[in-house]
Amino acid sequence: MTEVIDGNAVAADIRDGLTDAIERLADxxxxxxxxxxxxxxxxxxxxxxxxxxxxxxxxxxxxxxxxxxxxxxxxxxxxxxxxxxxxxxxxxxxxxxxxxxxxxxxxxxxxxxxxKDVDGFHPENVGRLVRGDPRFRPCTPHGVQKLLEHAGVETEGADAVVVGRSNIVGKPLANLLARKADDGNATVTLCHSRTRDLAAKTRQADIVVAAAGVPELVDGSMLSEGVTVIDVGYNQVDGETLGDVEYESAKEKASAITPVPGGVGPMTRAMLLYNTVKAASQRAGVDVDLP
The missing domain is CATH 3.40.50.10860 (Leucine Dehydrogenase, chain A, domain 1)
Structure with missing residues (x-):
């Protein structure tokens, strides 16, 4: 059966896991x-x-x-x-x-x-991320990594395709997935609106992250059996909320998939809290355990 990754539940775990760190910093x-x-x-x-x-x-x-x-x-x-x-x-x-x-x-x-740049958008923080030494990971890409971790998806050696090259999601996520780290070490292909034969790229992937801002851009015909699908899209179309993935057909192929809403969205907010606690820890010189 396909695992539907519950972003609300994972985000709640992250928030709960911050409690001890917040109390330690307050003390x-x-x-x-x-x-x-x-x-x-x-x-x-x-x-x-x-x-x-x-x-x-x-x-x-x-x-x-x-x-x-x-x-x-x-x-x-x-x-x-x-x-x-x-x-x-x-x-x-x-x-x-x-x-x-x-x-x-x-x-x-x-x-x-x-x-204090808890979004991770300052040029200095972008440079550190590209260098492989991030001060703060941007909230949505970091949330995607946490969802993959929760689902038990091994990124090391995996072929990952990120569809979308924004400075907020696509580019930083590609860097994080390729980074030499326990939650990285993937071989990453960064695709975008000018990519020729996008489906040929996504069919070769173990992990597909759709973050292009195009409703239902990726469907089941573009995926291999057993792929993990993370849908970052949030599009309003005729009063309906749609992701960048056509959910029903993709679910037929995927071993794990995020819904829209209730997938990546809650994680973005949770990782903002995470970064705020991390910033306080760094500024105070007080070590804390982060979830």
């Missing part, structure tokens, strides 16, 4: 704190930030929230980031994307203290 006077910054009127962004604040409250991480008016000059957002960089109660900073149209988001990211 040392270094309780983790996550600052969220919103410069957008996008309802989805507002909802997502609220969810992150609730996640923090549930595990004992302090949350701080700053809203910057969408008509404010970019300098106001930069000053907000600078203030949070200097705040010792803030372990991690997350500026919710997108920001106002007149602000360069990449410049905002560059202004975040790399030691």
């Amino acid at each position: 040392a006077g270094a309780r983790p704190g996550l600052a969220t910054v919103l410069m957008s009127d996008d309802p989805a962004s507002e909802t997502y930030v609220s969810m992150k604040q609730r996640d923090c409250e549930e595990v004992g991480i302090r949350s701080f929230h700053v809203e910057v008016d969408t008509d404010a000059p970019a300098g106001e957002l930069y000053d907000t980031v600078s203030d949070l960089n200097a705040d010792d109660e803030v372990s991690g900073i997350l500026v919710q994307h997108p920001v106002a149209a007149h602000v360069d988001y990449s410049e905002v990211v560059r202004r975040i203290d790399p030691g």
Whole structure:
């Protein structure tokens, strides 16, 4: 039978596993704190930030929230980031994307203290990841690795195909899966919109991660028997939520597969908490065990 990997359950285990570390840091006077910054009127962004604040409250991480008016000059957002960089109660900073149209988001990211960049998007942290020595693994790719680990999927020596080359998921995940580490050592093919005969690539894979943002791009005809399928896609089509994988046909081929919703999504939020605790540990010089 095909294993349906329950991202909600794995995420709950991650959150539970952070409790001892958070209490140890609190006892040392270094309780983790996550600052969220919103410069957008996008309802989805507002909802997502609220969810992150609730996640923090549930595990004992302090949350701080700053809203910057969408008509404010970019300098106001930069000053907000600078203030949070200097705040010792803030372990991690997350500026919710997108920001106002007149602000360069990449410049905002560059202004975040790399030691508080719990998204892992700062150029210094990207460089460390590519070098094989990540300070923080980006939340969604790290969540994918945790799902693979939970499902007992061996990555060492495996052929992995990542479909999608974004800076948020595809590229960092390819680096992490290929990294010389217990949860890496895969042979990785990074595919994208210009890939010729995508199906020929995915049929050769032991692991397929679909992260292209194209509804149902990958279907069962493009997969080999026994493959592990991780669907990062989250697409709204005519009021229906679809992944980047055509679930029913893929499930017929896969030994393990993530659903949408309820697969990768909960893991992204859980790994943000993980990175915030890790940042607090590093800043305080207090060693903790992370799940």
